[in-house]
Amino acid sequence: MIFADALEWLLSPANWSGPTSIPTRVGVHLLYCLAAVLGASAIAVPLGLWIGHTGRGGTVLVAGGNALRALPTLGLVTLLYLLLGGGQAGVVIALIVLAIPPLLAGAYAGVQDVDRGVVDAARGMGMTGSQVLWRVELPNALPLLLGGVRNATLQVVATASVAAYVGIETLGRPLLDGLRVLDYGQFVGGAVLIALLAVALDLLLAGVGRLLVPKGLTLGTRRRKGKLSATAAAQREVRGSKA
Template sequence: MGEGGGQAVIFADAFAWLVDPANWSGGKSIPVRIGVHLLYCLGAVLGAALIAVPLGLFVGHTGRGGLVLVGGSNALRALPTLGLVTFLYLVAGGGTAGVLIGLVVLAVPPILAGTYAGIQDVDRGVVDAAGGMGMTGAQRLWQVEVPNAMPLLVGGLRNAMLQVVATASVAAYVGVETLGRPLLDGLRVLDYGQFVGGAILIALLAVVLDVVLAVVGRLVVPAGLRLSGTTRSKRRRTEPAPVESGGSTA
């Protein structure tokens, strides 16, 4: 059987595994594992947001500690996912709290980067004008900087959610019934249909959550910012390319 035929068989087995009624009932069914996976993802991103958003707002608004923030964020990104989750699981005495803490640590950098970059991206002229109108520092932050930073902040949340959806799969290595369990079980017994089926479920969950956050982003981002962003995008597409001026050939 050729390579194409082998792939077709694997995807056929994956479809058969996905539609098998036996996988949709019981305590270790697909819906239960989706629910567990989703709870870990939502809990991790929420916990990371409670840490990263205030810190990013403070550093972006005051300008203090930006170098430390960038360095610390890059260091967290470099942490090995499976090693971190396993280590914290063992430190927590085998409890699932260690897994959740590990996912929170991994979700902090993209949210922190998005929040900090969003505040730094705000036009300083607008912020200075708000100060000239008599606004206090807190008023400038919440009424000017945060609304303008919202697109990048939401983008950081979306990046964190996508990363956590993929990362939560490794929790199966320490006994948590996430969608990583079909990957682990399928690999152990060389059941590639189950393996691919689990991967498809993880990908679909990531797409659904990203779409939900995109809709939330449209609701929380001020309409003026969305319109200005669309206008700038259209202008870049319609503006002619600059023509380099050359010397006279006469």
């Protein structure tokens, strides 16, 4: 019954036109997500790459990331909204703060995961520290770095819904209005829209990742996985023969 009501709400022509329509709210939601991910990337990615490259500040990064993850989303959005006198800046800053930890972790882990032998070889060829970072470590760190971007995007898509509590017409508005009047069809319909948006963005970023990650790196990863699988199979055969 609830899902039938949600489908009816989603297909209602009244919800697809006007300033509070579903397309308008999707656009506002996307705009806030884009601003938050770009703002967080400008801060977290260079910092994560630098810490991963130099090996300094890793402990502080982990502690700071855990502290940021522990912040209550709704409380942070409301606090910054009030401190900045309303408007959109407080919401964007709050979303940026929440998007920083996965981006930091992805950039830092990506550089740390690079084969040290490759890095030493680059240094032995006379590359400077910055050349090693941009020409060797960054290309090899792209899979984990883009994974951090995907995680941050999904988190922001979900948490941007709380902006409706301060009067911003994101996809959280159907959730809030549905709970207020006990219209569970509207509530479930809003949740479905958020889930579909998250899935669409994740698939889009996965496609972008396939285009950006060097093919040689992808092939090397597959070969390493193949070797590990073959080794594991051989070990199982040895254990079986001993038994």
